[in-house]
Amino acid sequence: MNNEVDNREQKKLVGVLGQFDDAHTLVHACEALRDSGVKKMDAYTPYPVHGIEKAIGIPRTILPWIVLSIAAGGLCIGLGMQWYTNATTQLLPFWSGYEFRISGKPMFSLPANIPVTFEVIVLSSAFASFFGMLVLNGLPKLANPLHRIPRFKRVTNDKFFLMVDVGDDKFDASQLRNNFSDWGATDVEEVFQDQTDWKLPAFLKTFAVLALVLMLVPPALIFRARGMTYTGTRLHVVPDMDWQVKFKTQTEGPLANNNTTTEFFFQDIRAQFDDLPGTVSRSDQSGDSEFFKGIRTGSDLHSSHTTPAVLASNQEETAQEETTATTEATAADEPDWVTTIPSQVKVDRDTVLRGQRQYNIYCAVCHGYSGEGNGLANNRAVALSTSGESAWTEAKSLYDPTVIDQPVGRIYDTITNGRSTMGPYATRIKPEDRWAIVLYVKALQKTRKTAVSKTTEDNSAGDKKDSGK
């Protein structure tokens, strides 16, 4: 017990703190204190209490006046600096002015100097308000003795506090205790300041010393560098591509005049690599227009191409339909579509399976796995558009008469370049796979044809197609 008293005496009294249960009693206590002539006091509340500034008698802040006077100083400095540097030849100890003669204009005129002056005013008043606020609030503060009081923590929750500073002329600890109780304080206690509160933590001091020492290293290095010669390459902080060896296409790896390296980037000396396997080219589709575009180059219909086995049975039909299709095509200015799968594409079971795989990946979301146009994305979009939440053109059924009749070249073109509201897939599916999909689509269509008009269908072809699927 004695010990505690001793400790307390070592500490410095900073004020008397009263705790209140509600804002009402707090405001009344503030007013009573203010009326008794106490000036140095402060209230702490969980939320902003209306009228508390008046109750404590806090005067209006003088910050605006500080800012105004500093801004006025800024105005003088801004204008004066321009007048001095541009409109006089006055010699001051540090530097002399220089008359700025421009086509007979006056040496000094206010409008021309307003922008700079304005900026100086804004800058100085911004600094004045920021630093003025800090100084007036006594910030930054390393510690506050109130934080040592356990019950003070509730100030952010549900309790109200009022503290009278020991520096006030009317300060009298014992009388304040009584007054606080009279005014409805639920608790009163004296607040002490521990000298250790103001001590910087040891790690901060170490850090500050270390930082200071480290700060001296770069200037020291710079000064050293200025007084010596160095034969190595310059220090290059951000190398970017400055030292990168430069290659041109169609050349050997390193440039002939670059003697600094002897190693080749690629083992076969070339500067440029071939396309990686599987690369889908967007531009290199010249030459074979049948394969890349699905459009016939010559007039020769079946030329050297072998007729795909799967489509063999279809051949006669296609040929018949072609007459009608061609007349339509010329009317609509359609290109001369390829009617058979190009020779580069092997028409066999593997290709159809590959086509199925690709179709299921790229097309089934809209056209459905069976090709009826009932894919998941399509169904969802249709549902949304019937409820008016979006607009959607239904994905076509691949058994639509207008699609069934199409030559393979046109379907290939639909995949490559898209068609009306359907998007293009040229950048996502390589030509071989596009043809594989066409083959699969044709196979799908044949399943329906077989079912609907079995009588006219060649059975053996149907078997082939089934095995193909």
Ligand code: HEC
């Ligand atoms: C994002 C949905 C969507 C995807 C994926 C999609 N399509 Fe379509 N497709 C449509 C829509 C919608 C139409 C109808 C276009 C129109 O008439 O405006 C259509 C039409 C077609 C047509 C008929 C074109 C014509 O001549 O009228 C074919 C053939 C076709 N698609 C094939 C495919 C193939 C093959 C794939 C896979 C590579 C595919 N589609 C992927 C939405 C899609």
